[in-house]
Amino acid sequence: MAKHHVVTTVNGDPVEFLCESGETLLDVLRNQLNMTGTKEGCSTGDCGACSVTVDGRLVCSCLMLGVEAAGKKIGTIEGLASGDKLHPLQQKFLEHAALQCGVCTPGVLVAAKALLEKHPDPTETEVRYWLAGNLCRCTGYDKIIRAVMDAAKDMRSGRHAG
């Protein structure tokens, strides 16, 4: 069976890859494009560790085929920092110690960024519901929520230009 030749955009860069029909976008990102920031927790849509954006929309990359990425704009955790400069969310996660093992963290960050782009001023309840599909076995969530709220506040006041 011939592989699909897929032309797409990842974090603003044009990318091409070959994939089998059954390969998920998560498989392609990790195994072919060596973008291992996106994590695999469950591979059944339950944990959110594989969260990416597709044309700005938050999705689980384990529940999307690689071939479906053709012509889309994919956003992954690798696109958050600009060079050495961390994204405000990443900075706040460090300051609040909002991660332990870190397996859920890329997914949480990508999901939180998607939220703040839509709603720069969310309530705590909104943050909790938005992130309900991002499971964390370590932190107990409170620090994650506090870090997101704090980053949102800084980003609104423009204290972080990047």
Added chain:
Amino acid sequence: MRYAAPETIEKACHLLASEQGLARVLAGGTDLLVQIKTDVLDPVLVVDIKHIAEVRSITNDAKGWHIGAAVTGAELKEHAALRAAWPGVVEAANLIGSTQVQGRATMGGNLCNGSPAADSVPALIAAGAMALIAGPNGRRELPVEDVMTGVRKLALTKGEIITGFRLPARPKHGGDAYLRFIPRTEMDIAVVGCGVALAIDDKGVCTAARMSLGAVAARPLLVADAANALVGTKVDASALDKLAAAASAACRPIDDKRGTKDFRIKVAGVLARRTAQFALDRAHGKTTQTH
């Protein structure tokens, strides 16, 4: 497995109809890809319908709404006019999964996956939605309550796909709602789900009502007896009692880890009453939030 992404309905139906082996529609993939991953299904062909414009759009005119089968939950929620007209349908679709799942999950997939607990289905049934079907032999329509015939069983024949749903215009004083009972507040499967749509006249008397229950039988049920208990009343306490009793009486549930038969039967009545109250408040013009 082969993957195809046709740009017309006709092509999609032809591909599905002419495949000898197991062929499946791919909409959001939030059921299908899980089933492939866990070896529940092993299709030789998946036909991605998301490149077909007709199944991706929401339109409306004086007669009502057309919602493409592959419109995602997130897109439904962002459609302010649809949300105002059929808040129960949009909210039900938005109970499906997480934000991530919402970005992909569709009402066509929710219905065609054939789960008795599918959240958007009782809301569509209550709203009086018609499923628009295309197949190798042309087009037809079925009331949504007639599409699922049992657990994972559909009234669709080989090569047929659902292209969309047709909903009536919201009645002048109309309201709808969908509530479900789950043991937590997010990310769980309905133990019981209930959709109610009703209309009242200028004096507040109920002129029409439809109600549907999910997760209490092998498929979502249209419960005409329950809805009829509201018609001709002001949806007062005694009408709601009759509705609740009819809802419980209609249940043919299973025992499982989420709830026993007795529990489901009881909850169906309680939920029916609450859902009808939300629908009534909306018919009276109140903007209420169910979730």
